[in-house]
Amino acid sequence: MTAQAPYPVGTPGAPWGAAERAAWLSRQTRQRSYQAEVLDAIERLRPRFQLVEYGRLHYGPDSYPLLAIRSRDWNDELPVALVTGGVHGYETSGVHGALRFVDQHAAGYAGRVNLLVAPCISPWAYERIHRWNANAIDPNRSFRDDSPAEESAALMRLVAPVRDRVLVHIDLHETTDTDESEFRPALAARDGKPHEPGEIPDGFYVVDDSEHPQPGFQQAVIAAVAMVTHIAPADRNGEIIGSPVVAPGVIEYPLRQLGLCAGITDARYKTTTEVYPDSPRATAEQCNAAQAVAVCAAIDYALAHP
Template identity: 80%
Template sequence: MTTPAPYPIGTPGQPWGAEEVAIWRSRQIVQRNYEADVVSVIETLRTRFDVSEYGRLHYAPDSYPLFAIKSRDWRDELPCVLVTGGVHGYETSGVHGALQFVERHAANYAGRANLLVAPCVSPWAYERIHRWNAEALDPNRSFRENSPAQESAALMRLVAPFRDRVVVHIDLHETTDSDESEFRPALAARDGVDYEPGEIPDGFYLVDDSEHPQPAFQQAVITAVAKVTHIAPADAQGEIIGSLVVAPGVIEYALTQLGLCAGITSAPYKTTTEVYPDSPRATPEQCNDAQAAAVCAAIDFALAHRAIRQG
């Protein structure tokens, strides 16, 4: 067995301090443009939806506005749906899948649901194609009171007035080959622990809430996405990324306990999508389509079962 080479920043076995974080940050290069890729698309949606700036990230000398897209026909008696993307900025289809949903499908829910979409929670990381923010913090482990991550704190403030009225929350993510080549080794180095290689699943999967599982809801999303792209199989241990597969393409995490974005509301229906963009069997278009299909299936299931409960 080959021993992984030490991560090039820090001393093995010792957590990073401010000096190591500064070195790491200096190596993060802008590779794409949030304004051109994301904000320009959001601007085209202003004629049909309410667009608001719900916060601003300040990482000197950079400053990034954070945008939310909201149903124009918002009615307090309607169920609320929350869609989040780009919590991890490098997960491209999370951002563009959320925007594609708004562009192509959101109008179908007018008068049926209030939609709140935050398509790019982490624009600094989007530009640098990274998982962390500029302070080497993972926003998707930082959704808790007094969050140290600007991205997480801003989104929680946005959602706070609606958090107990949200019926479905779908958080759009990707699992990539770079998780094993860069991000998990960097995490181990940052925390001063040994890096243990894992296995990247080939295909789409979902993360349910282990505290409040909704297997029928998860399966409805899997069934819809399977028409667009392939579903990840379990590995030889019956797991996906180290977690037991509880149904085809579904694993579970304790969402709120882990500080994950999908745990920030009391929604009865919540899930995290995981697209695999590095698969030879998936194109970027399929990845975006899979995210949009997942959102539609999640909303359709939630609305149908809400109607059944009220009937």
């Protein structure tokens, strides 16, 4: 086996300090536009939905408004469905799948459930196609009190007033080839640990809450998405990304313990979706559609099993 080259920032075995973080930041470049690809798309929804600016990020000269989309006919007597995307900015279909759901499907839930959709939680990372924020912090390990990630803290503030009324929360993600080629090596380098190579699953899967599993709910999402794109099989160890497969396309994490976005409420039904955009068997269109279909399936199941 060919030895892996050291990550280009830092010294192997030594956690990063301020100098290494600055060196890492200097390597990040804007590759796409949050304004053109996300904010403009959200603005086009204004005639049909309420738009809420729930925070603003400031990184150097860059300023990013954080926008959420709410049901215009919000009714405090109804439960809440929370949809989040773009916690990791490079996971493109999480953002555009959430927007697709709102544009094409949300009207069908009017009067049945209140929708709260935060489609792009990490806009700085969206523009740079990155997992972390500008401080080399992973927002999806930072949903906890006194969060070190402003992206995470802002979303938690947005959700706080309705936190106890959320029935279902679906958090839209991707697992990509760059997880193995860039982001996991970067994480190991940042923390001064060795990088342990892994495998990227080919297909869609979901992550249930190991502390409050809902197998029927997860399988409903899997069954719906299987009509759009393929479901990831278990590897030779019966696992997906190192976790045992508990049902086709389903693994479990302790969501709140790990500070993950899907654990920010006490919703009965919660899941993290993962699509594989680098698969030769899937297109960007399929990935966006799979995310939107997953949202519909999650809300439909939750409303049928309140």
